[in-house]
Amino acid sequence: MRSEPPHITEPQIAAVPDPAAEQAAREVMMGLYARATRAELQAAVERFQPLPQLKRLRPAEAGLIMVQGRTGGDGAPFNLGEATVTRAAVQLAGGATGVSYLLGRDPAKAEAAAILDALWQDAALRLAVTDALTPVRRRLAVEAARAAEETEATKVNFFTMARGED
Amino acid sequence: MYVAVKGGEAAIRNAHALLAKKRRGEESVPEIGLDQIAGQLSLAVDRVMAEGSLYDRELAALAIKQARGDLIEAIFLARAFRTTLPRFGASVPVDTGAMRIERRISATFKDLPGGQVLGPTFDYTHRLMDERLATHASDADAPRQLAPSPRAGEGWGKGEERREADATPAAPMPRVTDLLGGEGLIEPSPADDGTPPRDLTREPLSFPADRPLRLQALARGDEGFLLALGYSTQRGYARTHPFVGEIRFGTVEVSLPVEELGFAVPLGDIAVTECQSVNQFKGSATEPPQFTRGYGLVFGQSERKAMSMALVDRALRFKELGEEKSAPSQDEEFVLSHCDNVQATGFVEHLKLPHYVDFQAELDLIRRMRAEAEAPDEMKEAAE
Known part of the structure; x- marks a missing residue:
């Protein structure tokens, strides 16, 4: 297993257990699973083989959510349209219950995310799970920076011209 | 039948x-x-x-x-x-103010915080056919290579590591409507009072429709129909004097409140286009004149649709804003009942299904009418 550079760590991990910080950190991880590819998540799960016995509390299933927007961008909500979502829940023998909800229809990806969520909840494995997602974090950062650069290059300054009749 | x-x-x-x-x-x-x-x-x-x-x-x-x-x-x-999938719930309303911007322009302010960002647009292209696309030669010499970024000394040759270091989230771009709102020159968005919005996929469309229900219908409405209606408002049918305050396109995070977890789970990002129109004034005995607004929000990159939606949304608000009803774009029953292209195509195309019995009845009727019309006058008189 290739070790990752030490400078990329999860800043949300508190030394003293703090439920609010722990939930925030878990949300950050879930955001990473959602933006990872199936292959990336499966590779991350591979690091923890052999896995404890797995109980599929909720086998991965596809469904819909209604995406809401807000009138005027910041006002009363309205129903914009639906999106496909896949969810799964697994329990590791002697461990926590992992849950995943992800955009799209990919049962294998949802199951991998739920396994990682279960592993992450084990304080002893938390750092290792965080570390296993480093390639994802890095790819997303690079892509976001590239996109921001490309967008920035299209920034314009309009100059109003004096009209002929003036 | x-x-x-x-x-x-x-x-x-x-x-x-x-x-x-x-x-x-x-x-x-x-x-x-x-x-x-x-x-x-x-x-x-x-x-x-x-x-x-x-x-x-x-x-x-x-x-x-x-x-x-x-x-x-x-x-x-x-x-x-x-219709084959169960629904897991409704998302937290997406925050377009926190959008990761790919395009953002304003037709009302030349200089605005965050700037004018063209992004991938057909605007300013010459609409000349590009022969290179016909021959795959575009792969070799099309101008897909971006010129160096305007930031001095920073070209495109940045190393990956440099990009990683730069990857702090961009500051959110303020909405143009917020800039005007700060001075009280524009009406605020209708407040969120916690009422869940009506959902036309769960209950049949009924009238009067409130604004959230209208926005849902418009967001999934036919682009061509809304474009034509929006165009009609510009040509004088329910004139609302619009400006495009802002159009933005980019990605927003979607999250879903999950009961078993007690928090909202981030599900990933979706691309949306938003249009804020700024329209002419409303004032009353108690309130000074203010700009009014129309709103458009659409999945994906479609500013034609988002702009049309904003124009029609504004026109449909005539009653609330004390305007006269004079045009189809203001008639919510007309607009909302006809903007859905699946319903429209279903009803128009059903005409091609067998109507043999109906038509036989009509044939029979018209034959009888013709027979009566052609009968000699004396027979008609006798009949009367």
Whole structure:
């Protein structure tokens, strides 16, 4: 297993257990699973083989959510349209219950995310799970920076011209 | 009325086989892949997601392929597919203020915080056919290579590590409406009082429709229909004097409150286009004149649709703003009952189904009327 550079760590991990910080950190991880590819998540799960016995509390299933927007961008909500979502829940023998909800229809990806969520909840494995997602974090950062650069290059300054009749 | 008919199974089977053959096209040409449709016909995919009211790029690409590029048929397929899935809940309303911007322009302010960002736009192209695209030569010499970024000394040759270091989230771009709102010159958005919005996929459309319900119908409405209605408002039918305060396109995070977890789970990002129109004034005895607003929000990149939606949203607010009703774009029953292209195509296209009994009755009727009209006068008199 290739070790990752030490400078990329999860800043949300508190030394003293703090439920609010722990939930925030878990949300950050879930955001990473959602933006990872199936292959990336499966590779991350591979690091923890052999896995404890797995109980599929909720086998991965596809469904819909209604995406809401807000009138005027910041006002009363309205129903914009639906999106496909896949969810799964697994329990590791002697461990926590992992849950995943992800955009799209990919049962294998949802199951991998739920396994990682279960592993992450084990304080002893938390750092290792965080570390296993480093390639994802890095790819997303690079892509976001590239996109921001490309967008920035299209920034314009309009100059109003004096009209002929003036 | 149409009636059940029997028979024709073999003909139908053969018609569908022929459809599949036509869909495939010339067999010596490679079959098109969903990744090609999603990646290279992305605006068609966006339209199917918006009007199919179902955000899933891969499904929309599949629908386009299956429909041979007929987008309304593809939208129909997306709508049919959604009925096969359970619904897990409603998202936290997306925050377009926190959008990761790919395009953001304002027609009202030249200089605004965050700037004017053109992004991938057809604007300012010359609409000349590009022969290079016909020959695949575009791969070699099309201007896909961006010129160096305007930031001095920072070219495109940045190393990956440098990009990683830069990857702090960009500051959110303030909405133009917030800039005007700060001075009280523009009406605020209607407040969120915690009422869940009505959902026309769960209850039939009924009138009067409140603004959230209207926005849902418009967001999935036909682009062409809304474009024409929006255009009509500009040409004087319910004139509302619009300016485009802002158009922004980019990605927003979607999250879902999950009861078993007690918090909202981030599900990933979706692309949306938002348009804020700024329209002429409203004032009353108690309130000074203010700019009014129309709003458009659409899945994917479609500013034509988002702008049309904002124009029609504003026109539909005539009553609330004390304006006279004078045009179709203001009539919510007319607009909302006809903007759905799946419903519209269903009713128009049902005319081709067998209407044999109806038509026999009409034939019979017209024959009798003609017979009466052609009968000699004395017979008519005798009959009377």
